[in-house]
Structures are given as structure tokens and as C-alpha cells.
Amino acid sequence: MEIKFLILMALVLALLLFWLAPKIAGVRKLKMSLSVFYGINVIGILAGAAGLILTVWLKSEVMSNHYFEILLFPVFLSYLFLALLFRIRGEDAVLDEKQNLNMMQAAASTFVAIIVFCFFLYAYDQTGQFVGLIFFPFILFFSILVFSSFTIYYYKKD
Numbered sequence: 001m002e003i004k005f006l007i008l009m010a011l012v013l014a015l016l017l018f019w020l021a022p023k024i025a026g027v028r029k030l031k032m033s034l035s036v037f038y039g040i041n042v043i044g045i046l047a048g049a050a051g052l053i054l055t056v057w058l059k060s061e062v063m064s065n066h067y068f069e070i071l072l073f074p075v076f077l078s079y080l081f082l083a084l085l086f087r088i089r090g091e092d093a094v095l096d097e098k099q100n101l102n103m104m105q106a107a108a109s110t111f112v113a114i115i116v117f118c119f120f121l122y123a124y125d126q127t128g129q130f131v132g133l134i135f136f137p138f139i140l141f142f143s144i145l146v147f148s149s150f151t152i153y154y155y156k157k158d
Helices: 001-024 025-029 032-059 067-089 097-124 130-158
Strands: none
Touching: 001 025, 001 067, 025 067, 032 067, 032 130, 067 130, 097 130
């Protein structure tokens, strides 16, 4: 029960900071850079890969021991930082056209990859170990990993 409370308090604190941050003078100086763009996606790749490995290894313990939430927390914070930049500067001032295009390409590729991956899981999971509650973190971590990977791939491709 304590871990749920700590995660909830951290989420509430992060959202409170998101709400208060534009009123703080130094926050207005934050801006998007290429290293921040890469950092957000690398966090997604690392959290997605770690989540997939732990989900395969620990199965339902990922949900019962709250590893799922703990692994998603850095992704949540990085996306919250991006949302903060959008709130302060506006979306057009944060991401350039190429980054927007690459993220759209990554989203389309991820959609196709998830469909193929779900069919693969359905066809080859004879034991039924990825049915039920464990299916959600498995697909979520897979989609975060694939989206972040494709975003960096498409960005470097052009």
C-alpha cells in the first residue's frame, strides 16, 4: 500500500509543478533542444525495453509489485516536461516541422507494429501467459519502445 501512496503523491506533485511552473520566472527560459528531444526518446526506449524484459521475466508480478508504474514514471515525467514546454512556448515553438513529421511517421509505424505484434502474440502464445492483466503492460511497454525507437530512426534517417 505504501508504494501506491508514494507513486500517487509523486504524480500529484509533478502535476502541481506543471501547473505552477509557468508562474516561476526561471522556467520561462526553458527551451527545446536536440539533446532534450533525444533524451525524451531515449528514456522511452530504456523504459520500454526494461518494461518488456521485466514483464516477460516476472509476468504478473510486474502489476502486483507496481514495477509497471515505477518503470512508467520516467516516461511520464519526460512527457510532462514536453507538455510544460508546449504550455510555456506553444507547440510550434517547441518542435520543428521535421520533428513533428518524424513523430507522425513513428506513430504510424508503431500502429502497424502493434497490430503485427498482437497477431504474433495471439498466434504463438500457446501457454496463455500473456492473457489478461499482463497483456496491458506488455503492449504498452512495446509501444513506448517502438515509438521512441522509430522517432529517433526517422529523425536520423533524413
